[in-house]
Structures are given as C-alpha cells and as structure tokens.
Amino acid sequence: MVGDALSLEPVVVGVVLAMAVVTYATKTGGLWLLNRIETTERLEAALSVLPGAIVIAVLGPELASGGPAEWGAGVLVVAVMWRTESILLALCTGVVSVVLLRGLL
Amino acid sequence: METDSETDSSDGDAVGNGDAADDRGAEPVTFGREGIREGLVTCVPVAVGVGGYGVAFGVLADQVGLSVAEAVLMSAVVVAGASQIVAVELWADPIPIAAIVITTFAINLRYSLMGAALQPWFKRLSAAKAYGSLFFMADENWALTMRDFRAGNRRGAFLLGSGIAVWIFWVGSTVVGVLAGGAIGEPARYGFDFVLAAVFLALAAELWEDRSSLVPWLASLGTALVAAELFPGRWYILLGGFAAALAEVIRRGR
Known part of the structure; x- marks a missing residue:
C-alpha cells in the first residue's frame, strides 16, 4: 500500500503541472499587465475601488445562497469588526455563531 | 534581503483613511522578516479554516483514485482550493485533460483582479519578490494582505508570510484528507465553510x-x-x- 500511496502517474503529474502553470498565470497576470501599461487617472479610479468590489462580488452570491444562520453570523462578524477591529475575534465569532445558529434554526 | 529597520510608527497613526494618498507616497515598501512573520501569525487562525477545506479536498481526491503523492503535489503546486476541488470532481478515466485545465483557468481568473488590486504596493517590489509572493496568493491571505496595506502598513512580505501559513495548512490537511477518507465529516459541521465569508465580511467592514x-x-x-x-x-x-x-x-x- 505504501507503494500505492507514493505512486505518481506521469499523466496525472502532467495534468497537475498544467493546472499549476495556468493558475500561476492567473495569479501573476493582473500585476504583469498593470506594470506594463501607463497609469492614467481613469485606471487609478478603477483600481481604487477594486478591493471593495472584489470583496462584495465574492460575498453577494455566497451569502445569497446561505440562510438565516449565515446572515445572522454575518451581522455579528461585521458588528464585532466595527467594535474591536480584531480580525481574529471577528473570525471566531463568525465560526462559533454559524455553528450554533445552524443548530438552533 | 532588507530588513524592516523602521518601525511602522510613522504611518501607523494614520491621519487619513489609508486611501489613495499613501499609495503615491515616496515611502518604500519593505520586504523583510518582520512582514513574513506578521503575515504568518495573522493568517494562522484563518489557515486552520482553509485546512478544513484541504481535508475535504483530500477526501475527494482519494475517492477518484489519486494517490497521496499526487494529491499533495496538486495542493503544493496549484495552491487554489476551489479549482482543485472542481478538478477532482471532473476527474475520470481517461482524464479529461482539456476540460480540467480550462476550468482551472476560468475559476482562477479572479486572481488576476486580486493581483491587480495589489499593484499600487507591489510595483515597488523587485520582480522576483512580487511574482514569487504571488505564487502563494489565495483568497484568504489576499484579503488579509489588502487589509494590512490599507491600514497604512507597507510590509511587502505580508502576502508571502500569510501565504506560507495557508500553504502549510492546505498541503498538510490534504494528506489528512486522503489518509482519513470519509471518517472526518463535512467542513460545514465545524463552521469551516463560513471562514472565507467571515474574513471577507471583516474586510468589507474596514473597506x-x-x-x-x-x-x-x-x-x-x-x-x-x-x-x-x-x-x-x-x-x-x-x-x-x-x-x-x-x-x-x-x-x-x-
């Protein structure tokens, strides 16, 4: 069984490496492109809203597919964040409350 | 490697809200041990949640017949959770190579946008440091890094440090998942599925x-x-x- 666990099939390794290459291209592509084009006022305006926009685009569908337990825990995370500015506290609150709320609701 | 000799007191007590004004500042972005350590420590609790997903990935990989070595190799070199889970769900015999690679690319294209958002700070780093760090970028540590930069810190190595934490837990939990099989149960049972949403909500509250x-x-x-x-x-x-x-x-x- 040890031999099985450590086996590396050439085809599998090839697919995995191809996945790694395209993933690395996506991770670096944005920076690479921006480093190559001239920064204009418009581009700066677009870049300045990007972090918030990405965060909202991730959260929207994620929370929409959730239910009351996720929404309640989400409200608590934001409240804790505003009060304490501690990401650790907000994270723990979110995870604990989502588990509790799922049990209750 | 330069060290972070300067403390962050100069920009720590932010006057503005750490927006566009400090992007253009002449102050350099540092890249040193302090940034790596700070990123790593900050990210460990988040990385535990990532580990919950690594276990789920390992279980799936085992079910479709990947060996421990193959699953670990994928986690170690791809380092992109959602796309890996979808890839093993597409896995079949013979392997649909084109479908897997194209789907991986499509799912991960969002990282280009995340990398672009880091540009105001990363353009000040050498190519090796910037592009090397980006290998370790995942959703969670991108969010933590964005938060650190926006708070006025200029620790360029934060993404690398937090990414190393994600990488260790991601690869380690993959091993656990493959070996333990279905014995562990769903990540949702422990609330791990909510970690990403919680981190992003916390970031939204600050942004x-x-x-x-x-x-x-x-x-x-x-x-x-x-x-x-x-x-x-x-x-x-x-x-x-x-x-x-x-x-x-x-x-x-x-």
Whole structure:
C-alpha cells in the first residue's frame, strides 16, 4: 500500500503541472499587465475601488445562497469588526455563531 | 534581503483613511522578516479554516483514485482550493485533460483582479519578490494582505508570510484528507465553510469608507448576483469587479 500511496502517474503529474502553470498565470497576470501599461487617472479610479468590489462580488452570491444562520453570523462578524477591529475575534465569532445558529434554526 | 529597520510608527497613526494618498507616497515598501512573520501569525487562525477545506479536498481526491503523492503535489503546486476541488470532481478515466485545465483557468481568473488590486504596493517590489509572493496568493491571505496595506502598513512580505501559513495548512490537511477518507465529516459541521465569508465580511467592514463606496459596491453586488445565476464557476467575481471599476470611472468622470 505504501507503494500505492507514493505512486505518481506521469499523466496525472502532467495534468497537475498544467493546472499549476495556468493558475500561476492567473495569479501573476493582473500585476504583469498593470506594470506594463501607463497609469492614467481613469485606471487609478478603477483600481481604487477594486478591493471593495472584489470583496462584495465574492460575498453577494455566497451569502445569497446561505440562510438565516449565515446572515445572522454575518451581522455579528461585521458588528464585532466595527467594535474591536480584531480580525481574529471577528473570525471566531463568525465560526462559533454559524455553528450554533445552524443548530438552533 | 532588507530588513524592516523602521518601525511602522510613522504611518501607523494614520491621519487619513489609508486611501489613495499613501499609495503615491515616496515611502518604500519593505520586504523583510518582520512582514513574513506578521503575515504568518495573522493568517494562522484563518489557515486552520482553509485546512478544513484541504481535508475535504483530500477526501475527494482519494475517492477518484489519486494517490497521496499526487494529491499533495496538486495542493503544493496549484495552491487554489476551489479549482482543485472542481478538478477532482471532473476527474475520470481517461482524464479529461482539456476540460480540467480550462476550468482551472476560468475559476482562477479572479486572481488576476486580486493581483491587480495589489499593484499600487507591489510595483515597488523587485520582480522576483512580487511574482514569487504571488505564487502563494489565495483568497484568504489576499484579503488579509489588502487589509494590512490599507491600514497604512507597507510590509511587502505580508502576502508571502500569510501565504506560507495557508500553504502549510492546505498541503498538510490534504494528506489528512486522503489518509482519513470519509471518517472526518463535512467542513460545514465545524463552521469551516463560513471562514472565507467571515474574513471577507471583516474586510468589507474596514473597506467601507463613506457614501462614495456605495455606487461601485452596488454595481459589483448587482452584477455578481446576476452573473452567479447565469454563468458557471467564479466568473461572477471577475464581472462584479469590472462592473464596479466601470461605475467608478463613470462616476468620477461626471
């Protein structure tokens, strides 16, 4: 069984490496492109809203597919964040409350 | 390697809200041990949640017949959770190579936008440091890094440090998942599925500036919700980001 666990099939390794290459291209592509084009006022305006926009685009569908337990825990995370500015506290609150709320609701 | 000789007291007590003003500042972005350590320590609790997903990935990989070595190799070199889980769900005999590689690319395209958002700081780093760090970028540590930069810190190695934490837990939990099989149970049981949402909500609470955020955020939210219904994978993140950028350019143009 040890031999099985450590086996590396050439085809599998090839697919995995191809996945790694395209993933690395996506991770670096944005920076690479921006480093190559001239920064204009418009581009700066677009870049300045990007972090918030990405965060909202991730959260929207994620929370929409959730239910009351996720929404309640989400409200608590934001409240804790505003009060304490501690990401650790907000994270723990979110995870604990989502588990509790799922049990209750 | 330079060290972070300067403490961050100079920009720690932020006068403004750490927005565009400090992006253009002449102050360099540092890249040293302090940034790596700070990123690593900050990210460990988040990385535990990532580990919950690594176990789930390992279980799936085992079910489709990947060996421990193959699953670990994938986690170690791809380092992109959602796309790996989808890839093993597509796995069959013979392996649908084109479908897997193209799907991986499509799901991960959102990282280009995340990398672009780091550019105001990363353009000040050498190519080796910037592109080396980006290998370790995942959703969670991108969010933590963005938060650190926006708070006025200029620790360029934060992404690398937090990424190392994600990588260790991701690869380690993959091993656990493959070996333990289905014995561990769903990540949702422990609330791990909520970690990403919690981190992003915390970041949203900090990124909100004033009413000027409203237009781009609504543009992003609306577009993402519609796109999530219409398109498979994670296209909605990319489209939401583009919609917000476009809305902001139009808003400022008036």
